Amino acid sequence: MSVCEDMLLxxxxxxxxxxSGYAWVTACSHIFCDQHGxxxxxxxxxVCPACNSALSGKLDIVCIELSPSEEHKAMVLAGLRPETVLDISSxxxxxxxxxxxxPQVGHQHDVLG
Known part of the structure; x- marks a missing residue:
């Protein structure tokens, strides 16, 4: 199964x-439903409820739309240099x-909290 066929939880x-809809993403790479976010x-x-990382920076927590409109997708990266777009994609x-x-290395606070 490809990565894109899976759903985020x-x-x-x-x-x-x-x-679905909106989700909250943290700088420590965790994502939460709108209710819990x-x-x-x-x-x-x-504090991230998944890993207990402090989230004090301006962009440490963002609310995102998971299925943005075609207009939004067309405009959000417009004007950026190709290497910037590739970095964002990566x-x-x-x-x-x-x-x-x-990761499954026995860390109790990784992703699954």
Whole structure:
């Protein structure tokens, strides 16, 4: 099964719902459903519920639309240098790979919380 055929799941350990609509992404590469993202990540200071990382930077937590419109996709990267677009694409692929194949090295706080 290819990476793109898999669905992202909420990384909140008691949820694990398939994500749709909007989701919350953290700088530590975790993703949460709107309910748990808006609730758990709105605390100050914010702490990732999956790995306990401090999330204090301006872009450490972002809310994203999982199925953006064609117009949004056409405009969001317009004007960026090709190497920047490729770097963004590479990071997005790495995020997906991490989500669908989480590390299994016995860390209790990795992805599954």
């Amino acid at each position: 909420c990384n909140y350990c008691k949820c694990r719902v398939k994500l 808006s609730g758990e990540l709105s605390r100050s200071p914010a 990071r997005a692929l790495s995020f997906w790979t991490y989500q669908v194949n989480p």
